[in-house]
Amino acid sequence: MNFTIVLFVSMFCGLILAQDNATGATETEETGETKSSCPDMHDLLIEFGAMREKLTSVETRLKESENQILEQRNKERTKVIFSTAVAQGEKHVGPFNTDITLSYKRVITNIGDAYNPSTGIFNAPVAGVYYFTIFYTAGGNREGKLFLYKNNDLVVMTSDHITQYDGADNGGNAVFLQLQQRDQVYVRMAANSHVWGNDYYTTFSGFLVTQM
Structure with missing residues (x-):
């Protein structure tokens, strides 16, 4: 869901810039505000990338925990x-x-x-x-x-x-x-x-x- 929002915002930002270039609009206070939102998009992408790395790390730890639990269960099944x-x-x-x-x-x-x-x-x-x-x-x-x-x-x-x-x-x-x-x-x-x-x-x- 988050990556879909990022993609949508990126496309929206790109459309605004393309429209400005096509109409030859001069930099005004309004367009300046619009363009200033595009650098924020770069920061969002960096933040989401960091979140993705954290999620990958959590998934790895969960997998290791599952393997340890399975190993312990196998040991408990051994009765002598x-x-x-x-x-x-x-x-x-x-x-x-x-x-x-x-x-x-x-x-x-x-x-x-x-x-x-x-x-x-x-x-x-x-x-x-x-x-x-x-x-x-x-x-x-x-x-x-x-x-x-x-x-x-x-x-x-x-x-x-x-x-x-x-x-x-x-x-x-x-x-x-x-x-x-x-x-x-x-x-x-x-x-x-x-x-x-x-x-x-x-x-x-x-x-x-x-x-x-």
């Missing part, structure tokens, strides 16, 4: 939550003569399908901060010892020593981990140690706190 338990037909798992990766066969929750019950390994689907917990119950006549790994690095552990007077031992630990996409997290059981199974006693859980 899992909770598992060691499932064994017998009461306990182990002992073994070497460290083993525990395979938690009973999948209680696996939103996002990031945990693989066949391998016992959690694979991070997106980069972010995750929270993991490990808990176990074991007989007191043998040591219970679990390690939580990120890729090839030991992060936290939980253990309890052998006791002759305690029929059962419990242990647990938890940690926040910053992971990159495809990082792996899993639990290893130490050689010559054991844990109880039976679907309920020994668990491995985790969830995505925030995507990065």
